[in-house]
Amino acid sequence: MIQNLAQRFQAVLAKIQKQQPLSRLELNDGATEAQLVQVQADLNVVFPDDLQQWYRLFDGQSPNSEHVFNGAAWLSLSRMQALWQHMQTRVTEMSHEDIALSADDEVQALWWHDAWLPFSDDGQGNYVCVDLAPSADGVMGQIIRVRFDNMVRSLEATSLEAWLDAHIEALEESDYVYSAKHGGIMDAEILFEEEDEGAADLPSMSPEAWQDMEGDLQNTLTHLLGEGAPDLKQLVNGLLDEDSPFKNQAESAAHSKHASFKDLFDSDVKQP
Template sequence: MSNALQALSTLERFLAADHLELLADLNPPASESEIHAFESRLKLRFPADFIACYRIHNGQRGRSKRLFQGKEWLSLQNIDLDWSTWEDLQKGGDFKDSPSRPDAQIREGWWRSGWVPFTSDGGGTHICLDLDPAATGTYGQVIKIFHDMPHRQYLAADFGSWLSLQVESITTGL
């Protein structure tokens, strides 16, 4: 079992014991056709551990507390909406005069099409899969982007590592 699936299983057990409202806020699995359509629409190949988690829970419904440090775990539909919004802003030239300050593993840019937001604070700050990393980065690394600040922050080498850290934080802090 991958790190991501182990972490998700630990999270489910923890939520089932004492946080049923959060457990109930997790969506049912994304279907294979939803996953395929999502990857086709974004024209990106997603890491296996990321897709494996969405085969168990398609993010949150968004009717309860935000699961990851004040950020909602986005469904594939909401990822697509947020990603499309960033893409539209980029294509419209909104970021042409917006230099960023990325950590070394992250390519320069206010927004890149290979950044896929999978959490949101509702105000423009996202945790993203980076499917277009710098030469010193790793495909599928996890980064944090801000809508109004230039820093692009490296968080973890992969989704499973990031999720494991989040679950550890949740299970010791909720």
């Protein structure tokens, strides 16, 4: 099952990178047996089988990669260990008795536990962990989200395998999408909400002014691509449709630094 998940994950990342040539969604080669043995010894834990199998295939995302998980990086074993050690230091240095915590029934309501293995980090101090110390209602190896912005500890899935399957399916169904603005994979609903909020603040343009702008843009396309250039509708379809006969021309125009053409995608006005 893990092997199948890995193949699906690679395939969907490759598809995204083909559609978004400037994206960087790169995975490390798998960890060696020696690395796996050493990390488990250092953390004094035994990884569940699915976690070991997953890291044998990929040791997290590459250092130059954008986020391959939803709004978060996939940590290599070395980064997992470094973060775990950092949290161990913090938990021994701080008093947490007065901190209000909220936890699902399956998760211990603790500030931190040394049997929580962080494999994903959103860069804001919130982690997705393999939980090797569940509550009486939980299961060994379940996946939990440990948040320090609101002090919630939530159950995400009953196993890494189940969590990965849900994540990859969301990518395949475009519920998660690539966003250069957010530095990698993001929940599409969040992006749509941001677009709706931004559109509400944009000034309107009169139909006449919009027609003038369309004419200017079409002239720019002809200047960039020569006679036989696609019209604006064909251009946009070329960017969205892999099989469009205008795909190459659309991508050529999209990567142009011509200021007038850039307005087509970065316009500060709403179409009437």
